[in-house]
Amino acid sequence: MTGRAQRGGTPGPAPRPPSHTHHPPEAPAQDTTMWQPNRLEEERLEKARRLEAAGIELYPRRVTRTHTAAAALAARQAAEAAAGTTEPPETLVTVAGRIRRASIKGKVAFMHIEDETGRIQLFFRINDLDETRYGFIKDKLIEVDDFVQATGALMRTTAGEISVRVTDFTLLAKSLSPLPVIKQQVQEDGRVVEYGEFSDKETRYRQRYADLAVNKNVRDTFIVRSRVLKAMREFLDDEGMLEVETPILQPLYGGAAARPFTTFHNQLEQELYLRISFELYLKRLLVGGYDAVYEIGRDFRNEGVSFKHNPEFTMMEFYKAYIDYHGVMDIVERMMAHIAGRVLGSTQVTYGDHTIDLTPPWQRLTIREAVLARTGIDYMATPDAESLAALLEERFGQRVKPGTPWGKMVVDELFGTHVEPHLIQPTFICEYPRDVSPFAKRAERDDRHTERFEVFIAGMEFGNAFTELNDPRDQEARFVEMAALYRTGDDDETPLDEDYLRAMRYGMPPCGGFGIGVDRVVMLLTNRHIIRDVLLYPHLRREDGSA
RNA sequence: GGAUCUGUAACUCAGUGGCAGAGUACCCGCCUUUUAAGCGGAGUGCCGCAGGUUCGAAUCCUGCCAGAUCCA
Structure with missing residues (x-):
C-alpha cells in the first residue's frame, strides 16, 4: 500500500529517524506528501x-x-x-x-x-x-x-x-x-447480497472512514461496541458504584505486569508514564471513603501487537469495599449476563464454532484443580522453580528461561499452554500463585497462593480480580519480594509505590476488585476474532516507510 | 524476534522470462419506472521501492518497505 499511497508524490523530505529521547520535544513529523489526483x-x-x-x-x-x-x-x-x-x-x-x-x-x-x-x-x-x-x-x-x-x-x-x-x-x-464500488442486491427475503468488495485489511484499517462508508457490517460492529459500553455503565451504576476518572499520565506505573510508554512533561521537567492499569489509583479512593468505584478508559502497554493485543486498549476496573473475591465473582457473572442480555437479547452467545452460555453461575475452579484435571499434574509436587522446570521439559519439552519464578511457570507454561485454550465456557480460575499476584491477599492456610481469580471465555483471558491486599506491611513485603524476583526492565517489574503504601497505612477497607478488557467483551458479543476489528483505528506502522 | 505468504487499474483479482490483462467502476453514445438496470463504443497502470542477472524482468536473484497468518 505504501507504494500506491505514494504514487506520483513529490519526493518529499526523507523520513525522520525515530527519536529515542523524549526531550527536548520535537515537532511531529509532518506529512508533506501532496495529493496528486489520479485519473x-x-x-x-x-x-x-x-x-x-x-x-x-x-x-x-x-x-x-x-x-x-x-x-x-x-x-x-x-x-x-x-x-x-x-x-x-x-x-x-x-x-x-x-x-x-x-x-x-x-x-x-x-x-x-x-x-x-x-x-x-x-x-x-x-x-x-x-x-x-x-x-x-x-x-x-x-x-x-x-x-x-x-x-x-x-x-x-x-x-x-x-x-x-x-x-x-x-x-x-x-x-x-x-469510494470502492460495492453493489447490492436485495433478495426476496430481504437479505442483502453484495457484489464487489473492499476487503484489503491494511487499507480498511488505515482508511477506516472508507471502510465504514462502504461496509455496513463494520458500522454495525461499532454500534454494538457503543451498546456494550452503555450496558456496562448501566449495570455498574445500578450496583451503586461511582464512576471516576484517574490520571492517564502517572509519575509511577503499576497495577499490572507490563512495560509502559514513557513521556516527558516539559515544565515539570519530569518523566511520566502512560498508565498500564487504574488499580492503584482506584484503591486509593477506597481509603478516601468511597465504598465502590469504577473507571472505564484506556490503558497503554508497550508490548507486541497481535490478534488480541493493541498497544492501547479499553479497560474497566471496579473496586468495592466489604466484599472478597467470591463477591466479585457474583458481580462479574451478573454483569456479563446483563450486558449480553441488553446487547444481544440473550445470554447465549455464538462465538466461532461455539455456543457460549453466560448464564450465572459460572464454573469455579482453583488453578491447581484445573491443571490437574487437564494434565494429571499436581504442581504442588514440584514446589520450586527448578523441579517444575525439569518437569515441564520432561513432560512437554517446554524450555523455560532460567530464573523464571515458580508461580510464573505455573501460570504461563502449565496453565496458559495446556489449560487456558480449552476454557470455552465461562470459568473462574481461582487461587493464583503469590509470586505473580503482588496485590492480592494470601489464601487462607496456604502461603503459596492468593485470593485471586481470572475469568476465561472462549479460550481467552477476560478479567482479573483479587481479594485486595490491604495490609500495608504485607504490601511493602510484596514490593520487596517482586523486586527480588524480577529485574528492572522486566515486563513483570513491579516498582515500589511509596505513595500507595502511605495511602494504605491510613487504613484501606477490606475490598474486592476486578479488571476486564472491554475490547474482548466486544469481540465476544460481535463474534469477531481479531481485536483490530473492534477498534476503529487500530495501530499500524506509519505509511511512509519507503525510502 | 522467527517462519510462511502477500503487494499488478479506483475495487476484487488473473498473468511466473517475450506488446500490461479481466470483471466491476470511470469516460462517450442510446434509453421516461430502474434496482447487481440494459445495449453499443473507448480509455485506464512508477506491476510496493531500490539494486542485480538477462538481448529482454510484473515474472528470476538480493536488499528494503508495508501487510496478513502462525509461532515466541
Missing part, C-alpha cells in the same frame, strides 16, 4: 469546476432535512395503512444522504441515497425538473458518493419501491475521491 479524481475535479461555473455551491452550509431515510419509508407505510390504499394523500419530504447507487435511464433516473438509518430511492424525471438541473444528474456532475438533499412527494414505483419523486434537490457535499 478518476481529475474527472471529479473537472465536474466540480463545471458545477461551480453553473453557480452550484459544492459545500453549502445549510441543510433542511425533514425525514431520515427510515422515517420517510415509515411515513409512506403509515399513510398507506391509514388510507387503506396504495394511493394515499401525498406526503412531502426532504431527505439527505450519500448517493450509493445511480441508474440513469435517459430522461428518467433513479438513485439510492443512504443515511445512518438506511437507504431510500430518489426518482428523477426530466418533466419534474428543469432541463439544466436534470442535466446535472444525467451528465453525472452529481454522482455516486456525493451527499445530496432531495425534496419531493413520497410515491411507489411500478416495481413497488417507496421512493421520493424529486422536484427539488441540492448538492450537500461533492466527493472528489471515489
